[in-house]
Each structure stands twice: as structure tokens, then as C-alpha cells.
Amino acid sequence: MKPTIAQGILAYVVSISILLTVFHRPLGFADYWGWIFDAIAAVALISFFILRKRQKTRLSATRSAAAGQPKPNKKIMWLSLALIIVTSLSSFLWLPYTGPVLSHAQLIIISITSCILCVAIFLIAWRRSRRV
Numbered sequence: 315m316k317p318t319i320a321q322g323i324l325a326y327v328v329s330i331s332i333l334l335t336v337f338h339r340p341l342g343f344a345d346y347w348g349w350i351f352d353a354i355a356a357v358a359l360i361s362f363f364i365l366r367k368r369q370k371t372r373l374s375a376t377r378s379a380a381a382g383q384p385k386p387n388k389k390i391m392w393l394s395l396a397l398i399i400v401t402s403l404s405s406f407l408w409l410p411y412t413g414p415v416l417s418h419a420q421l422i423i424i425s426i427t428s429c430i431l432c433v434a435i436f437l438i439a440w441r442r443s444r445r446v
Contacts, residue, residue, distance in 0.1 A: 324358045398433065
């Protein structure tokens with residue numbers, strides 16, 4: 315199911331708002347801007363899911379039950395998993411710029427823990443999507 319233009323715009327708004335929330339201090343914004351960016355991301359994310367649900371109900375109403383589900387793209391799955399691993403393992407490089415002041419050992423432990431949790435969540439979601 316191809317995302318609509320509105321869903322693409324909302325996805326970019328959510329991504330940019332989350333990045334601005336994380337990096338609002340290094341960019342010179344006051345602390346209250348973090349809450350504003352969080353609120354914008356939350357509203358855009360809720361709107362994204364509402365549009366996605368409407369699209370799915372519209373599509374399921376028009377599609378016959380015999381058509382079946384399209385085959386998942388393995389390349390996208392592996393690319394997503396690689397991006398999750400690289401981003402979470404590199405968090406010790408960018409985490410000091412987000413505000414917390416921790417030792418290098420703590421940053422490495424946090425990045426390994428976040429990688430394990432992210433991969434576990436990804437694999438659970440992937441297995442669940444294959445069952446449906």
C-alpha cells in the first residue's frame with residue numbers, strides 16, 4: 315500500500331519535530347521549544363495514523379478477500395534493520411549533544427542496550443506482520 319502525499323508530509327513533520335526536540339539545546343532554542351516540538355510531533359503522528367487507518371479501510375472495502383496480501387519486500391526489511399542497528403549503536407557519538415552528561419562507559423552501555431531493545435521490537439513487529 316503506497317502512502318499518500320499527506321502521509322509523506324506528516325512523516326517528515328514528525329521526523330523533523332523529533333530531531334528538533336532532541337537537538338533544541340545545541341541549536342540555541344529555549345527549553346520550552348522542546349515541549350512545543352514534542353506536541354507538534356504527537357499531533358502529526360496521530361494524524362498520520364488516522365490517515366493510514368482510513369486508507370486501509372478504504373482499500374479493504376474495495377479489495378476482494380481472494381486477492382491476498384502482497385509479498386513483503388526483503389530488501390526494505392534488511393535495510394530498515396541495518397539502519398536501526400547503525401543508528402542505535404552510534405548513539406554514543408550523538409547522545410552527548412542532546413543534553414545528558416555521562417561517561418563514555420555509560421554511553422556505550424546505553425547504545426548497546428538500545429540496539430538490543432530496538433532489534434527485539436523490530437523482530438517482534440516483523441513476525442507479527444507476517445502472521446496477519
